[in-house]
Amino acid sequence: MKFIELLRDHLDAFNQAYDGQITSSMRQAIFAMLNCRSNTERTSQWACRSCTHTADFPLSCGHRSCPQCQHNTTTEWLNKQQAKLLPVEYYMVTFTLPYELRSVTKHQPELMYQAMFSVAASVLKDFAKNSKQLGGDIGFTGVLHTHNRRRDYHPHIHFIIPAGSFNKHKKQWKKNKGKYLFNAFNLAKVWRARLLAQLAKLSLKLPSSIPQKWVVDCQHVGKGLPALKYLSRYLYRGVLPDKNIVSNIDGQISFAYLENHGQNSQTNTTEIRTLPTVEFLWLVLQHVLPKGLRRVRDFGLLRGGSARLRQRIRLMLAVAGTVFAPLENTTKTQAIRPCPCCRQPMIFMGVHRNKHARLTSFLRQKPTTPNATV
Known part of the structure; x- marks a missing residue:
């Protein structure tokens, strides 16, 4: 279960419930998340080292509010x-x-x-x-x-x-x-x-x-x-990471969070909070x-x-004799994609414009005023 899927399925109800409170920044975030890794203007191109197979993949939206990016x-x-x-x-x-x-x-x-x-x-x-x-x-x-x-x-x-x-x-x-x-x-x-x-x-x-x-x-x-x-x-x-969303039953979304009981408590316990879907979407998007x-x-x-x-x-x-602790491994992770034909590693060839992208008109459909509130 993913937040973006819930947002896509209940977007109309969300717009209707919070239309006067949605800011332009929130609309931009929604637009980015709905198109993340699915319908982007640019794609990454990959080629297999062992065979002639090539493939294009949609890019992540890169928005800092997106739960599947960054x-x-x-x-x-x-x-x-x-x-x-x-x-x-x-x-x-x-x-x-x-x-x-x-x-x-x-x-x-x-x-x-x-x-x-x-x-x-x-x-x-x-x-x-x-x-x-x-x-x-x-x-x-x-x-x-x-x-x-x-x-x-x-x-x-x-x-x-x-x-x-x-x-x-x-x-x-x-x-x-x-x-x-x-x-x-x-x-x-x-x-x-x-x-x-x-x-x-x-x-x-x-x-x-x-x-x-x-x-x-x-x-x-x-x-x-x-x-x-x-x-x-x-x-x-x-x-809220997608892994924290634990259930979607009868229009009620439940998610898990860690609760610290008391200022001096050294242990955290997992608690569950349940909200109607539209309220849950607002709970996250207001941030x-x-x-x-x-x-x-x-x-x-x-x-x-x-x-x-x-x-x-x-x-x-x-x-002065201070002992320096060793730094943790800071090796940058490299993206790896196996070839669907021979399962050998594919090589990243660059980013290209996606001629077939069909961008939605979400922002045009819901204009906002500068004074809209969160």
């Missing part, structure tokens, strides 16, 4: 981030948007997500500079997630942070001591004040009731690679991001332009 993209991102890892302890800091502001985010996602990134980054940088243990420049990678484990709308940003800072005046790396980075309650207070001030500058209409206490979580996560793997889980493979919005951002020492500085820090740590 596996290689996830691997490539992990490889690039792993190359930036420092041999130190890491922390994960999560900034969560309160429930009362989520309706504003649905109406103005680009402005809100950009404000969340910029404000949270400024909070982390200032806390590091004012910290007695750090007192310097830090680096961190932020990943925007828009849902919780049940796939409800729940915008938050995870940041993974190496436990140390670089003093550019003394040219020294300062290691953070212990398993404590920043006070989460103080982070939450500053996060609230700065974000509300930024939203006021943007002239966004905010609800009258905004909670005084916001949530920021700061946890020690050991080495950085496990945290990176957690962040990559939903980055480029859609909101389509605006076109062009960067979900992953590097800051400070982890930016692409800081490669030399990271190498300098590694040399400092090596001189």
Whole structure:
């Protein structure tokens, strides 16, 4: 059972139920998924090494919301981030948007997500500079997630942070001591004040009731690679993998998800959630991001332009006796197709235009206005 098949079978009912809430970005995602690997303008051409057989195959849509695309993209991102890892302890800091502001985010996602990134980054940088243990420049990678484990709308940003800072005046790396980075309650207070001030500058209409206490979580996560793997889980493979859809009975879709019982719980249990098909489609599609919005951002020492500085820090740590863990295998997987005639490997010959592609007129049939909401 695949999400795309459910979307194709129930598209008319979905359009009728959520017509006023479907954004242009969502329609583009739907269009891409419905044509993924089935009816594309270009095809990949393959030729057999042992016989004369050739074949054309439709391309993947490549959309970041498609559940059957982007596996290689996830691997490539992990490889690039792993190359930036420092041999130190890491922390994960999560900034969560309160429930009362989520309706504003649905109406103005680009402005809100950009404000969340910029404000949270400024909070982390200032806390590091004012910290007695750090007192310097830090680096961190932020990943925007828009849902919780049940796939409800729940915008938050995870940041993974190496436990140390670089003093550019003394040219020294300062290691953070212990398993404590920043006070989460103080982070939450500053996060609230700065974000509300930024939203006021943007002239966004905010609800009258905004909670005084916001949530920021700061946890020690050991080495950085496990945290990176957690962040990559939903980055480029859609909101819900097809393997998690467990049943389709009488118009009710059930999917499995992992639930963590309690903040200090170390075990996850598999839970089942069931929704009517159209509601299930909306549950997933509401997480389509605006076109062009960067979900992953590097800051400070982890930016692409800081490669030399990271190498300098590694040399400092090596001189100090730090043991470097070996990198995981970063070999890029190669696409392999067996020949249907002789079963020998086929050679990729390139990408060509598909003259027989019959693109649907889905986007033309359902025009949207710029003010459509998620």
